[in-house]
Every structure is written in C-alpha cells, then in structure tokens.
Amino acid sequence: MDVSQYLDIFIDETKEHLQNLNTQILELEQEPENMDTVNEIFRAAHSLKGMAGTMGYKRMQTLTHDMENVFSEVRNGAIKVNSEIIDTIFQCLDALEEYLDTIQSTADEGTNDNESIIKALNGFLEASKGGAPAAPAPAPAAKAEEKAPAEEAAAPADSGKDKWKDLKFADEQNHVMTEAKKQGKRIVGITVYVQESCILKAARAFLVYKSLEELGEIIVSNPPVQDIEDEKFDYDFSMVIITDSDVDKIIAAAKNVSEIADVTGGEVTLSEAAIQAMEDKAADKAAAVKSVEKQQGGVSAAAENAAKPAEKKKPVVNKTVRVDIEKLDDLMNLVSELIIAKNSLVSAATSKTSDKSNNVNEHIEYLENVTTNLHESVMKVRMVPIESVVNKFPRMIRDLQKKLDKKMELYMSGEETELDRTVVDEIGDPLMHLLRNSADHGIESDVNLRLQRGKPEAGSIFLDAYQDGNNVVIEVKDDGNGIDVEAVKNKAIERGTITEEQAAVMSDKEIINLLFLPSFSTAKQVSDISGRGVGLDVVKSKIESLSGEVEVRSTLGVGSTWTIRLPLTLAIIQSLMVTIGGEKYAIPLGNIQTIENIGVDEVKTVQQKEVINLRGTIIPIVRLGEVLGCQSAKEPEEDLLVVIVKKGDKMAGLVIDELTGQQEIVIKSLGKYITKSKLISGATILGNGEVALIVDPNALI
Amino acid sequence: MDEVKVNQGPVQYIKVQLDKELYGVDIDIIDNIVRPQNVTRVPNVPEYIKGVINIRGEIVPIMSIRLKMDLPEDEITKNTRFIIIKTEQYGKIGMIVDCVKEVITLESSDIEPINHSSKDAGVQYVTAVGKTGDTLVSLLDINAVLLDKNAKEE
Numbered sequence: 001m002d003v004s005q006y007l008d009i010f011i012d013e014t015k016e017h018l019q020n021l022n023t024q025i026l027e028l029e030q031e032p033e034n035m036d037t038v039n040e041i042f043r044a045a046h047s048l049k050g051m052a053g054t055m056g057y058k059r060m061q062t063l064t065h066d067m068e069n070v071f072s073e074v075r076n077g078a079i080k081v082n083s084e085i086i087d088t089i090f091q092c093l094d095a096l097e098e099y100l101d102t103i104q105s106t107a108d109e110g111t112n113d114n115e116s117i118i119k120a121l122n123g124f125l126e127a128s129k130g131g132a133p134a135a136p137a138p139a140p141a142a143k144a145e146e147k148a149p150a151e152e153a154a155a156p157a158d159s160g161k162d163k164w165k166d167l168k169f170a171d172e173q174n175h176v177m178t179e180a181k182k183q184g185k186r187i188v189g190i191t192v193y194v195q196e197s198c199i200l201k202a203a204r205a206f207l208v209y210k211s212l213e214e215l216g217e218i219i220v221s222n223p224p225v226q227d228i229e230d231e232k233f234d235y236d237f238s239m240v241i242i243t244d245s246d247v248d249k250i251i252a253a254a255k256n257v258s259e260i261a262d263v264t265g266g267e268v269t270l271s272e273a274a275i276q277a278m279e280d281k282a283a284d285k286a287a288a289v290k291s292v293e294k295q296q297g298g299v300s301a302a303a304e305n306a307a308k309p310a311e312k313k314k315p316v317v318n319k320t321v322r323v324d325i326e327k328l329d330d331l332m333n334l335v336s337e338l339i340i341a342k343n344s345l346v347s348a349a350t351s352k353t354s355d356k357s358n359n360v361n362e363h364i365e366y367l368e369n370v371t372t373n374l375h376e377s378v379m380k381v382r383m384v385p386i387e388s389v390v391n392k393f394p395r396m397i398r399d400l401q402k403k404l405d406k407k408m409e410l411y412m413s414g415e416e417t418e419l420d421r422t423v424v425d426e427i428g429d430p431l432m433h434l435l436r437n438s439a440d441h442g443i444e445s446d447v448n449l450r451l452q453r454g455k456p457e458a459g460s461i462f463l464d465a466y467q468d469g470n471n472v473v474i475e476v477k478d479d480g481n482g483i484d485v486e487a488v489k490n491k492a493i494e495r496g497t498i499t500e501e502q503a504a505v506m507s508d509k510e511i512i513n514l515l516f517l518p519s520f521s522t523a524k525q526v527s528d529i530s531g532r533g534v535g536l537d538v539v540k541s542k543i544e545s546l547s548g549e550v551e552v553r554s555t556l557g558v559g560s561t562w563t564i565r566l567p568l569t570l571a572i573i574q575s576l577m578v579t580i581g582g583e584k585y586a587i588p589l590g591n592i593q594t595i596e597n598i599g600v601d602e603v604k605t606v607q608q609k610e611v612i613n614l615r616g617t618i619i620p621i622v623r624l625g626e627v628l629g630c631q632s633a634k635e636p637e638e639d640l641l642v643v644i645v646k647k648g649d650k651m652a653g654l655v656i657d658e659l660t661g662q663q664e665i666v667i668k669s670l671g672k673y674i675t676k677s678k679l680i681s682g683a684t685i686l687g688n689g690e691v692a693l694i695v696d697p698n699a700l701i
Numbered sequence: 702m703d704e705v706k707v708n709q710g711p712v713q714y715i716k717v718q719l720d721k722e723l724y725g726v727d728i729d730i731i732d733n734i735v736r737p738q739n740v741t742r743v744p745n746v747p748e749y750i751k752g753v754i755n756i757r758g759e760i761v762p763i764m765s766i767r768l769k770m771d772l773p774e775d776e777i778t779k780n781t782r783f784i785i786i787k788t789e790q791y792g793k794i795g796m797i798v799d800c801v802k803e804v805i806t807l808e809s810s811d812i813e814p815i816n817h818s819s820k821d822a823g824v825q826y827v828t829a830v831g832k833t834g835d836t837l838v839s840l841l842d843i844n845a846v847l848l849d850k851n852a853k854e855e
Contacts, residue, residue: 583742628744668760670753673791673847674746683741685755691741693753 007107008320010055014100017048018093019388022395025089029398032081042071048096056226057109060099066121067092079124088120090395173219173240177268180242188216188247190254190265191238198259202231207257215250216243235261240268321421323381331381334374341367375572383418386465386474389428390415393435393463400439407458408443410435414465419472423546423566427474430539430550434476434562435461437536442480442560453557455479467568474564483554485511510649512552516540547590573667575684575694576643577660581630584692585656586665586684591697593644593651595659600637612642612653619644621653622700627679633657645697652701667694711809714831716802716838717784720772724798725805725831725838726784732793733785734801737777754783754795761785763795766846770826775799786843794847805838807831812840 024041028034045068052060067089073079095114102110177187192208194201205228212218221228221239228237241250247265254263341363348359390412397410419427443459444450450457462477485508492498492514498506516536543550547567554560567573567590575586576595596614603610603621610621621642625632634657642653665684681696714725715734733756740752740763749768753760763783767775775781780800787793811832828842 630742630744668758670743670760671762671792671794673762673764673794674743674750674753679744683753683760685758685760689755690739691753691755691760693741693743 004107006055007103010051011100011104012320012322013051014048014096017044017051018097018100019391020044021048021093022090023391025086025093026394026398028081029083029086035075038071038075038081042068042075045071057099057103059109059111059113060096063092063095063099063114063118066118066125070121070124073125079127085124088117088124090399092117092121176219177240177242185216185242185244186246187240187242187268188250188265189238189240189268190247190250190263191236192254192263193236193261195259195261196235198235201233201235202229204257204259205229205233205237208254208260211253211256212239212241212250215245215253216241321382321384327377327381330377331374334370334377337370338367338374341370379420379568379572380418382420382422384421384424385416385418386424386427386472387415389424389431390463390465392428393431396432396435397439397461400436404439404445406439406443406445407447408439408461409458410461410463412463417465417467417472417474419566420568426542426546427564427566430542430564431463431474431476433536433539434564435463438476438478438480438560438562442478442482444481468565472566472568474566476562476564477559479559482556482558482560483512483515483552484556488512488514512554515552516550572664575663575665577663577692578624578643578656579658579660580625580628580656581633583628583630584660584686584690585624585628586663586692586694587643587645587654587697588694589662591645591647593646596642596644596653598640598642598653600640603640614644614653617651619651619653621655623655624695625655625657627700628695645701647698647701650701652697654695654697654700665692665694711806713804713806714838714840715784716805716833717782717798718800718802719766719770719798723802723836723838724827725807725840726786726843727840728804730786730788730843731784732787735783735785735795737781737783737797751797756785756793756795759793761793761795763797764847765797766826766841767797769846788843788847791847796846805831805833807833807838815839 021041021044024037024044028037028041031037045064049061049064049068052064070079070085070089074081074085079085092114095112095117098112099109102108180187192205194204198204209218209225209228218225218239218241221237223233223237227233243250247267251263251265254260254265345360345363345367348363351359393412394410397408400406401408438461439459443461444453447457450459460479462475464475464477466473489503489506489511492511493500493503497514497517503511516539540550543564543566549565551563551565552560553563574589576589576592578585578587596612598612598614598621602612604613605611606618610623611618612621613619621640623632632655640655641657641659642655644651644653667682668684670680670683678699679696680693681699682694683691684694686692713728715728715731717724717726735756738754740754742752743750743762749765751763751765753762755761765775767773775797778799782798782801783795784798784801785793785795812829813832814829815827826842826845827839828845829840831838831840
C-alpha cells in the first residue's frame with residue numbers, strides 16, 4: 001500500500017499528539033498520581049505508535065512502543081512517576097520530534113535509533129519487574145534496527161515446505177537470538193500456509209501474528225510484517241520467534257486460526273560463525289552507543305545529525321491549514337450567493353423596465369455585501385490560533401528552570417487568538433527569544449534579592465495575546481530585574497555604538513532601543529540560552545518583516561514588558577488613496593499619523609531639506625511627486641496637503657495633491673521583472689480594473 | 702530557448718508588426734493577446750518598462766519593444782495590441798506591438814539563422830529570419846529582449 005498520500009495527515013496528527021503529550025506530561029509532573037493524565041498519555045502514545053507503524057516508520061514505532069510500555073506500567077501502578085522518568089520521557093518526545101522533522105523534510109525517518117533513550121525506558125520497566133529477564137528489552141530494540149526489508153525478502157524461497165529455514169538474519173537479529181539462547185529460550189522458526197480459498201489473507205495472517213505474539217517475540221518475518229498487512233504475499237509466510245514454549249505449542253497456536261492450511265516449524269540452530277561475528281559487532285555497537293551518550297545524553301548529538309540533511313533538502317510536505325468544515329460550508333454558501341447576485345445583476349441589466357438603474361443599484365449593494373462576507377470568510381479560513389506555537393513554551397520554561405536553576409512560572413492567556421497561518425509560522429522564534437531573554441536576564445538569579453524586593457521566590461513570566469482592532473498584540477512580561485539603562489548606556493559607549501555626548505542627551509527609551517541593534521548583549525556571561533547578542537535584533541527584523549512592531553517598557557527592579565504588535569493579515573490592508581499629478585497611489589493607513597493642510601510659508605529649509613514645524617515637532621517633508629517622477633498638478637503657491645507618516649519614533653510628511661478616500665485594498669506583487677522600485681511595496685487593483693501602486697512610507701523616512 | 706525547436710520541423714509564430722518591419726513571436730510562449738488598456742506608470746524603472754496593467758487580477762508589467770530597439774516611441778492606435786508572454790524566470794510580461802497580423806507556420810527549411818556581425822539596433826534581438834510566401838519575418842529571441850537590456854542597465 002502506498003502511504004505517501006497520508007504523509008501530510010500523519011505529520012499533522014503526530015504533531016498534535018506530541019504537543020498533547022508534552023502538555024500532559026507537564027501536568028503529570030505537577031500531579032504524578034493523576035490517573036486521568038496517565039490514561040490520556042497512554043492513549044496518545046498508543047495512537048502515535050499505531051500511526052508510525054502504519055506509515056512504516058519502524059524506529060518511531062519502537063520508541064513509542066517502549067514509551068507506551070512504561071506508561072502501561074505506570075497505569076498498572078507498577079512504576080511510580082519520578083522526575084527521572086519525566087526527564088527521559090521528555091527526551092523521548094524530543095527524539096520523536098526529530099524523527100518527525102526528518103520525515104517532514106525527507107519523507108524518511110532517518111537512521112537514528114535513539115538507543116540510549118530506549119535503554120533508559122526499558123531500564124524503568126526492568127526495575128519495576130524486579131530484575132525480570134532482560135530478553136524483552138533488547139528485542140524491540142533489535143526490531144527497530146531491522147535492515148531494509150529487502151534483505152529478508154531476497155532469501156531464496158524454494159526449499160520444500162520448511163521455508164523458514166531459508167530466512168536470512170541481519171546482524172542485530174543474530175545478536176538477539178544469541179542472547180536469547182544464552183538465557184535458555186527457544187528460537188522457533190515456522191512457515192504458515194494459508195488456504196488458497198482464503199479471501200482475507202492479511203486478516204488471517206494478522207491473527208496468526210496475534211496468537212504467536214502472546215507466546216513470544218517475533219523477530220524476523222518473511223515477507224516483512226508491513227507487506228503481510230498489505231497482503232503483499234502469496235499463500236505462505238515464515239517467521240522466527242523467541243519463546244519459552246516449545247515448537248508444537250507454537251504450531252498448534254498458529255493452526256488454531258481458521259483458514260490456515262498447514263504450519264511447519266522447528267527450532268532454529270545458530271551457526272557458530274554468526275554468533276562469533278555477532279559478538280564482535282555487539283562490542284562495536286556498545287562503543288558507539290557510549291560515544292553518543294558522552295555527547296550530552298545523545299539527544300543533542302542526534303539533533304545535529306538530523307539537522308544536517310534536513311537543511312539541504314526541500315521539505316517534501318506542503319504547508320496545510322486545517323479548516324473547520326463549518327467554515328467551508330460558509331464559503332460555499334457565499335459562493336452560491338455570489339452566483340445568485342451575478343444572475344440578478346444580469347437580469348436587471350437586460351430588463352427593459354424603466355426603473356432599471358434603481359434595480360441595478362440594489363443588486364450592486366447586495367453584491368457588495370456578499371463579497372465583503374466572502375472576503376471575511378476566506379480570511380478566517382487562513383487564520384489559525386497561536387496555540388500551536390505557544391503550547392511548546394511551558395515545556396521550554398520547565399527545561400530552562402532546570403538549566404538555570406531559577407524558580408519561575410509561565411502564565412499564558414489568549415492562546416486562542418487567531419492570526420494568519422503565515423504569521424503564526426514565523427512568530428514562534430521571536431517569541432522564544434523573548435521568553436528566553438526574560439528567563440535568563442529578566443528573572444533575578446539571586447533569590448534573596450527577589451525577596452528583598454518584596455517579590456515571591458518564584459519568578460513569573462506572562463505571555464498574553466489579544467486582538468486589538470486590526471492588530472494582534474502579544475505581550476511577554478516578567479517580574480524580574482528590568483533593564484538597567486545605565487548598564488546599557490555604558491556598554492554602548494564601551495562598544496563605540498554611541499559617544500558619551502550622544503548618550504547624555506538620549507532618553508531612556510532611546511537607550512533601551514539600542515538593545516535591538518545587531519550584536520548587542522548586556523549579559524556579562526554568554527550562556528547557551530541567550531546572551532550572544534543575536535537575539536533581539538533577530539526578533540526585531542523578524543517582526544518587521546511581518547509588518548509588525550516590537551516595543552519594550554521596563555522599570556529597573558520591577559520587570560519588563562515586550563509588546564509585539566502584528567497586523568491580522570498581510571494580504572489585505574486599509575489604505576489611504578491619494579492622487580499625485582493625476583496618478584493614483586495608495587498609502588497604508590497603518591503608517592499614517594495625521595493629514596495636515598500646510599501653508600507654503602510654513603515650509604522652512606534646514607540643511608537644504610524642507611521641514612515643517614507641526615505643533616512643536618520638526619518634521620521633514622518629502623514631495624512625493626518629485627520622488628515618484630510625476631508632475632504635481634498644484635500651483636506652487638497653493639497650500640500643501642501633507643500626510644504625516646510614522647516609522648518607529650521617526651516621522652515624515654508626504655506632500656500629495658489630493659485625497660480620494662480610504663479603501664480596503666488587496667496587495668499584489670509587482671512581479672519579478674520589476675525589482676528596482678524601492679519606493680513601491682506593491683500594487684493593487686482598483687474598482688475600475690486599473691492598477692494603483694502602493695507607496696512604502698518606510699522607504700521614504 | 703526556442704533554438705532547439707527551430708531545428709525541429711514546423712513551428713508556429715505569431716506575426717506582428719513593429720515600425721515598418723515584421724517580427725515573429727513563438728506561439729508557445731504567448732499567454733494572451735489583449736487590447737491596450739491604461740498602463741500605470743511605475744517610478745524609477747528603465748524607460749522601456751511602460752508600467753503595469755491588470756490582467757484578470759494579476760499585475761503584469763508592460764514593456765515597449767520599440768524603445769528597447771531604439772525605435773520611435775509607440776503610438777497607441779486601434780491596431781495596437783499587448784502581447785502577454787509567459788516566461789519561467791519572470792512570470793508574465795506584456796509587450797506592445799503595433800499590430801498583430803496572423804499565425805504563420807514555418808518549416809525548418811524556411812528558417813535561416815541570422816549573421817550576428819551586424820551592429821544594427823534590433824538585430825541583436827533576432828535569432829533567425831523566416832520566409833513565408835514572398836515576405837521575410839524576423840524571429841524574436843524573447844530572452845534577449847528581456848535580458849540583454851537588463852545587463853546594460855546595471
């Protein structure tokens with residue numbers, strides 16, 4: 001069966017499950033006795049395993065399988081949850097996420113077996129059984145390492161009825177068998193023949209598997225399990241089982257399944273050479289595992305390995321948005337309404353009655369209604385809650401807490417706030433930077449200092465999101481130390497970013513804004529959490545690339561608040577339509593402060609630049625006509641119509657001829673052929689089908 | 702780009718007129734031919750880019766082949782057409798022609814590669830000359846029309 005078509009769904013659902021697991025496990029850490037949480041985790045792990053298995057991701061399956069086992073024991077009360085288990089489970093989730101990333105970029109799960117994690121998981125299991133035989137532990141691990149199915153499939157298939165004798169073993173499987181033998185277990189090979197009249201071969205085979213699995217571990221199967229499940233076999237299949245029972249019992253169990261024609265079997269004897277080879281291999285393997293473990297618990301090293309191939313390859317999966325069927329129904333309804341509106345317009349236009357124009361106007365109004373609603377609906381389809389991004393933060397803060405050895409809590413609100421999918425995808429990194437900043441630099445490391453300042457021992461970090469008009473505001477707040485303006489100032493002078501004279505006249509706000517400059521960090525020590533000075537300028541540029549802005553307010557000793565303001569959507573904006581020399585231009589309303597009528601005599605010249613004094617503020621003015629290369633239609637002595645635009649703290653006045661009004665416009669790109677126009681950020685199509693260009697005020701300030 | 706095709710049996714061209722000469726444009730790269738509409742000027746671009754127009758919700762730049770070939774500026778008449786071509790590199794681009802005549806089919810035997818030694822403006826944009834009946838048609842190399850001048854501008 002070709003499963004590639006389900007890859008998108010698989011990735012989406014796996015992400016959801018992993019997120020769910022992360023949240024639940026955090027909860028479990030708080031209340032280790034909560035059985036509801038354990039059950040929920042168990043269910044999520046189980047579905048994850050099932051999905052990974054169906055998709056043929058063996059390594060992922062094995063890892064989840066072992067994780068599930070641990071939780072099964074927790075559920076049975078055999079294992080008590082402790083912080084060690086939680087840590088391992090988190091490692092396990094990280095590893096699963098890595099698999100997922102690799103799958104997303106290459107459609108393959110990669111080759112990392114994460115043995116150290118599996119070992120740790122199995123360690124918990126063994127501990128719970130009080131030193132039970134170690135056999136089940138290596139077995140699943142070996143299963144994970146199964147080489148490409150082709151290896152087994154290539155085995156010659158013609159030596160009478162006992163086809164199991166032809167099974168070829170991979171090194172790891174040999175190893176497992178040797179181990180099992182040492183523990184006095186039996187290794188049984190069997191070949192099962194299904195009746196040729198059988199319709200549901202796969203189902204029968206599955207039942208055989210089921211019953212055999214109760215008796216022992218199936219380590220090899222030809223054809224591979226996946227193929228059998230997909231009915232990719234003739235009428236027989238062979239397998240090797242490690243078991244405590246004897247051959248006859250196994251054959252009987254297999255024969256118990258109906259529509260099975262015959263079962264042959266016997267004990268597998270291992271060749272000495274294989275055993276020898278195995279033992280050498282095992283030694284190598286152990287060494288390899290050790291070296292991985294040396295590198296910070298194996299996970300980070302694995303991450304590096306996984307990241308490398310992922311960078312080069314283009315993701316094989318497209319971005320998707322999950323849409324509520326209700327939203328789609330809405331869309332459908334609106335489209336049908338649109339068709340009705342069109343039809344009535346047509347009939348109104350062709351009717352010969354005298355009140356034609358009246359009628360047409362009515363229909364146009366209706367059409368307008370429909371299109372506005374349609375626009376809204378389509379935008380809604382693109383909106384996703386920021387939940388998907390912020391949900392990973394509690395986990396991050398937990399990890400930071402351990403790493404930094406500071407007590408802190410993350411409080412989140414407004415996770416349901418919706419943003420355009422493209423924005424949501426991009427906002428994760430900047431938010432993470434800010435949170436890390438708060439955790440590392442914000443919250444005081446010295447608990448006594450906190451207590452002195454009358455704050456609770458544990459620091460608080462708040463992440464609040466809410467909608468504000470046409471913007472979404474995300475705030476990251478902490479009750480930590482706040483920004484030390486003096487320290488920033490000294491650092492800036494030391495770095496030569498500003499001179500002392502400049503520093504003397506700068507306001508606190510201006511100084512704090514220096515933090516957003518590239519390579520500026522006040523942390524005395526560079527930690528791997530933050531403090532390399534690459535954080536804040538990245539945050540700023542990222543947010544600005546999303547047409548948003550970031551601001552910081554801070555009081556020394558009390559805390560700081562970072563405010564990110566993002567437009568709801570990027571494709572459609574409110575804009576002011578203006579005319580200059582007969583040409584129409586749009587200026588985004590978001591940039592506009594006010595519109596002023598200025599007398600010609602109010603324009604002064606400073607350093608050959610025209611400025612105006614607007615209520616005490618000196619603002620440079622830009623004659624748009626000159627910049628855009630079109631002749632203003634106004635007489636020189638007429639009053640100037642000036643649109644005051646703002647970018648951060650800077651302002652500029654754009655001189656235009658005429659205002660046409662405010663309009664909602666759809667932003668279109670100018671195409672790749674015209675690239676050198678910096679002043680123009682795009683174009684839009686007007687009601688009459690003509691094109692108007694969108695002026696980018698940021699380029700003019 | 703279409704040189705391979707030139708050597709392979711019949712190719713269809715749209716015959717257009719520019720100034721006094723006839724030119725052929727490979728029919729495969731033509732997306733659409735539209736009547737002239739109001740072109741919105743774009744500031745600070747090379748002179749031969751006349752601006753942009755809206756074609757079914759898409760913004761398409763319009764360029765003047767005449768200006769590119771240093772011919773007198775276009776005069777919009779009732780015969781003027783915008784030929785919208787589609788390129789992989791730049792997407793859609795419109796070109797102003799004086800008049801669209803007809804579709805011609807040229808066998809490879811009707812096509813003669815041109816001698817590039819000539820320094821004449823315009824010739825650098827022509828790959829070959831095709832013969833149909835007793836008239837000669839210069840076959841435009843669209844890539845050269847689009848690209849060459851860009852290099853010059855920089």
